[in-house]
Amino acid sequence: MPQLLSAKEQSLFRTVVRNYEDKQYKKGIKAADQILKKNPKHGDTLAMKALIMNSQGKTDEAFALAKVALQCDMKSHVCWHVYGLLYRAVKNFEEAIKAYKFALRLEPDSQQIQRDLALLQVQMRDYQGYLVSRKAMLTARSGMRQNWTALAVAHHLIGDFAEAEGVLTTYEETLKNPPAKTDFENSEAVMYKNTLIAEQGNYQKALDHLESAGKHNLDRLAVLELRATYLAKLGRKDQAEKAYRALIDRNSEHKEYYDDLIEVMGIASTDHKAMKAIYDEYAEKYPRCDAARRLPLNFLEGDEFRDVAEKYIHRMLDKGVPSTFANLKHLYASSSKKETLPALVRQYIDSGKSEANEEPKRHGDTSKGASAAYYFLAQHYSYHLSRDLDKAMEYIDKAIELEPESVDFYMTKARIWKHYGNTQKASETMEHARTLDTRDRHINTKTAKYQLRNNETEAAIKTMGLFTRAETPGGPLADLHDMQCVWYLTEDGQSHVRQGHIGLALKRFTAIYNIFDVWQEDQFDFHSFSLRKGQIRAYIDMIKWEDRLREHPFYSRAALSAIEVYLKMHDKPITNGANGTADVNGEDAAERKRAAKKARKEAQKAEREALAKKNEPNKSTKEGDNDPKKKDDDPDGAKLAATTEPINDAMKFLTPLLQFSPKSIDAQLAGFEVYIRRKKYILALRCLLAAAGLDREHSKVHQQIIRFKLAVDKDLETLAPQVAEVIKSEFNLLPASVSLTQYNDEYLSKNKDCARRTLAALSARKLLSPESSPNFEKDAMATLKLPGTTFEEAKEGLELLLSWNSGQVDAFRSSAAEKWPKATIFASPSA
Template sequence: MAAKQQSQLPSKEASLFRHLVQNYESKQYKKGLKNAEQILKKHPKHGDTQAMKALILSNQGKNDEAFALCKVALANSMKSNVCWHVYGLLWRQIKNYQEAMKAYKMALNLDPDSTQIQRDLAHLQVQMRDYNGFVQTRRKMLQAKPQFRQNWTALAVALHLSGDLAGAEDVLQKFEQTLEKNPPPKSDIEHAEAVLYKNTIIAEEGELERALEHVEGLYKSALDKTSVMEYKADYLLRLDRKADAEAAYRLLLARNQEKREYYEALEKALGLDRSKSEDQEKLLQMYQSFADQSERIDAARRIPLDFLEGDAFRKHAEQYLRRMFSKGIPSTFANVKQLYSDPAKKQTLRELAEKLLSEQPSANGDAAPAQANGSIDGASKPQKSDPTTTWQLSVNYFLAQHYDYHLSRDLAKAQQYIDKAISLNPSETDYTYQMTRARILKHQGSVSKASKTMNDAREMDLKDRYINTKCAKYQLRNNEHDTAVSTMGLFTRKEAVGGPLGDLTDMQCVWFLTEDGESYLRQGRLSLALKRFKTVYDVFETWTDDQFDFHSFSLRKGMVRAYVDMIRWEDGLREHPFFSRAALSAIRVYCMLFDKPELASQSHLNGVAGESNAEKKKAAKKARKEAERVEAEKKAKAAKAPQPKADDEGSVKKEDTDPNGLELVKTDKPLEEAMKYVAPLLELSPKTLEHQIAGFGVFIRRKKYLPALKCLLAARALDPSHPRCHELSGRLQFALQNFSEPLPEKAQSVVDATFLSTLPSQPIADVNEAFLQANKDSAPHVHSAVRLRYALKADEEARKRGVQDLLASLGAEGTSWEEALEGLRVLGEIEADAEARGEYVKAARERWGQAEVFVVS
């Protein structure tokens, strides 16, 4: 790093500088600072030493001091590649990659042959997906050191990612030619992986014949024989060499008889079409031939249910269910629930299960008619060894799950069947059935009973981590934060800083953080809710930054196929469901803070929506006093507490200065903060309706009408009949009509052509009332109409009419308790008073008596 500048120092200080660099690389920061001070004592304007000292300070968490010192170093040594390199490293540490890249390029201009600067620049370029720059840097590194295989492979990867497949193959081919005189040993995994990687590139180029010829020569020498066999079978199938493809997939099935992809490919190789009745019998024979090979094979018995219809389906389904029930396999319903999208198959499976309920297994494992074994309401437990126990238990459990499933839901029947299954369960440690009972209670809205039942299931096997985490999830759904943390604490590190919650955060347990945040949001504790959602956001940021470790590691270890897969996976990282959930909830909180800034001071209290003015003033006063008390206690505690100590390497662990999220809710730019969550949702998951609705909500508040229109049009394209599309359309039309300034000419023409010209000529309010009358039996449509009415004119009349419409929606036949709960939230949005909310809750409880979720906020 410091080759050019060391010559400016006398030999003693030059030696100290070399030690300084070694101290930094080995993370001996205290020694490094000591050496730096010794040099600067005699040479106070030595820029390289100042830069290295700045780098150490940055690693100790002193970023401001580090930047200030590095700028001084640059002023003293503007032409030092070391100073510019360090300056880039400082920018990279605070994730300003554009500035870091500029600094690296300046350093390279001063020292074009520096391998370390080139490597750091290459890692930053691939991190930023600057593939063209990545190719240029890697080409220079290869030209400088062509003797290292890693440089050849890295250039091939760079060309591959940039889309130059032919160039990538050519690089790998040229390096293989250099090995002809001294071939690597067969155990060389780096070479084996590079050869397979080359094969995937040839296939991506579309040259399947050449890829097939290449892969056929690899089987004997390949270390990953499964991949070689899969590639060969895939190429044969795509080349329409069906006989050879059939043989290849049969060989793969001999290795793994449960992989669906192999069976589906074999069907294509045999030229069989599932939709053709004449082929279904042949397919059934094929699958039966695999099933006959072993009693343990499930896939060959289950897959025919996907394509069989009518009597053939009934016959095969009965055979399948009999086998599963006689074996007592709890996952039977999970195996077949995908079939429920077909109403006929759903009905057939229910009829078969109810028919088999009155039968018992015979000696050969099938079932034979028998007298009913007690009533569904309960029976004495048979002995564990009795095969009838297994049969009855399995059928009752299947029916319980059937009636709990959302496509066939009848929770009263589900409760009956699970109670019978529990009465038949001979095991004192099998929590499966208690867990399903808890799930049924959850779907009934009995969250406290569900939490208690899930805890009973947990106590049946205290050593099982899965049921422990499941229990914690249900406790969070019941807003039992402390209990859930204690439950998770049974499996976290006892010595973890911050207790169980600190360990869960360190271990990036996103499901817990998301559920915890949603729990706080339900309670109206916005600061803690926002803190959890921000933590989830930071976890995904960390996963993005973790790529830096693999840019070097994967190439050094030769795992290039996995590396390319990782790069492509990272590109869609924020499509992850937990990021979506946390982001949507965070956006909702920020929109609430924008609409009602006073919520920031009330965020630790329950019931932030819909209070009277007197209640709001009282709550705000109480909140201020509480905040002042907490702040005073925090300052006193900080004064007494010892300063954070550096670890053995001299670095200080960053402390969370806002553990309760109070600073997050005090933001004066909530919509700008919301955009941090909106942008990745719209960029990576634009085909999700909820994401477009959330984006519209932020853009309309920011008065960014063209982006809002884009979200609306995208939502309409996804589901034009969705009630929120009507609501958003009305809100945008109203906003455009009441905009204080005219839109720019081009923007206005776009709005006219794509939006305003498609609207009816009647006033928005009239269109909304007509929409409400046409859809008064649908609770989601009523919710949208009520929200839009209040957005058009937030007066007492709109509020009263909204309350009446929401009350009427409770009586609609198709309304679920989940939709009724959403109606309670709408009451808060239109600022209904406590009396109206109490009336709504009372009506909801009368219809859904078991649902405990209806409370007056």
């Protein structure tokens, strides 16, 4: 039975609640202890004390005390509500929802519990449950606009647009006085209702609503864009044309406005003359407009293209615009345009216009357009579709000679060195570019990236430290973690992989995984905030974006890198030192110990600094403001590198990858590698079929087909009959009458001019008949002589020979070094 409190103790209990809300945790604990001294089994007080302890970081003690509170009073909604709050704090939303529902059964009229439950339901995408909760909240408090809006959102998320519109209409009918024109919340609600009408496909009704209710809307741009769209969809071409022309007048650089204008005017995509007339009209009307001059280059061909491109390029070079090549490189998909553009630039240089124009230049230089023209040609020859690195270096040196203080020019020179494969020179050149403008954050981060590519991890963190907060405990790296600098963590992790620091590499990739988790959880506060502020359209967009969060390339890159590390750990378990490195000689072991000791000292120092900061007097009136950060008990990633189940750890990264990036062939190939090692043959086959559907001739797909067939044949007797039957019916990538050796030989014969596919076939042949090893090595060496072999393919050939422990590695390095003399990767290890 629950203990009853006296009036004095009830007042004291209200004080406990108030202290918790004000974050005065010590006072709250003290007041709770006073109540418990006389009523040791008062469940509500025990629950509130548990909640306060959790806010102090004592999570385990808080859960234990909350369970005691429930034992003392199982029918207290406060105890169950607190239990749900504790689970919510540790991100266990499923259990939190269960606790909230139990609390709500005990106290159906509690708005606080109902609101907490609704927020968790939309967080977990339980839209049906969210709809029920929002209906209950609206019934209890129908005077609040956000309850009506939230119910409309619930219907919208389920896909019932008509019902969502009806809810908003019902609320509008309850208003006695129309809202002010400057009411932002009403303005957003009107636009939200308009999008709901449009999503039902009723564009006439949406247009009528827009011209009546949205006539004086605060979001003028959205009104103009939607009106133009509705008119176009309704076939009212003349009015739509006027609407799009008004939008172009508002923003003449917006490409989509031109595309839509041409479409509503009924101009065919093949009528280049009529299309160009539109762009010429606006180029004349807005002399400084770039889009009207640049966009015709997308569709013009032949002499027309040459004439327009010549005027455009001369104009941009006269001004010395650094982004000219970046703006035109998309045209290189056309071979004729790829030849025309650099010819026009060379003609510009030869004609003397680069010395004759009177346009003002960057930095007040007197080199006219010559440096801009040389810069364009350097980028042209550095670009992968027109690569000639020697010419690129020649032109960039000419540009630097004219403008020796240009950051852009030195950045491009560093990029050329990168394409050569010389990471050392690339890093040094980018560092020089950085010194030319030490206040530019962009060049600072570029320099750090190039240093990481050259495995200069210490130099990179010092470079980044120039723009991080100096007072952050733990130094620049801790600040980069706080700022969720994903690109740096990814590059740093990949650098540690190359150096063999497996622990630190996994530490970085896991940090990125956790950052995406944080982004997933960060939406929680916006479920209430967006409704309170009336920002409904942005809120719906956020929900849709969060649903596809892990399809972002940032996640894919980190996940694939982590999976690759775990696969290597599974195939060849490492002898884990302090950092999980593969090298075990005494010097490396001593170095790892020193690194681990240094990391532990830094972590301890950071903890002491945070604790001292918390204890400083007169710094804050709230106890919860300066809590010390959690101590990192694995600063060097040793625990991650010491895993005994690397394949299971890889699954954590793989599952979201396959779920959100099913069209990524790299994701499917990685999925196959993980599942084939787990002997999950049906899942491996699913990934293999998906990869083959994306690119049947891919080199790794070919290898995996052969490996899958070998693995299944080997374990055929141990497979369950149902599994064997599924594999037999679905695995149709191999002709039934062809042996694996014949299939591989046919692939090799068909792709003998492609180095990457040749290497894949050789790798498969070694798997099928390992006794012919010397021939494989000679064939791998021969790929260097193929005319189309790229630098990246040569790197893959070297890695393949290294994986075979081949005696031809040095010979391969020498041959490759002759072909790519500036590439550092082909230098002998002693050099």
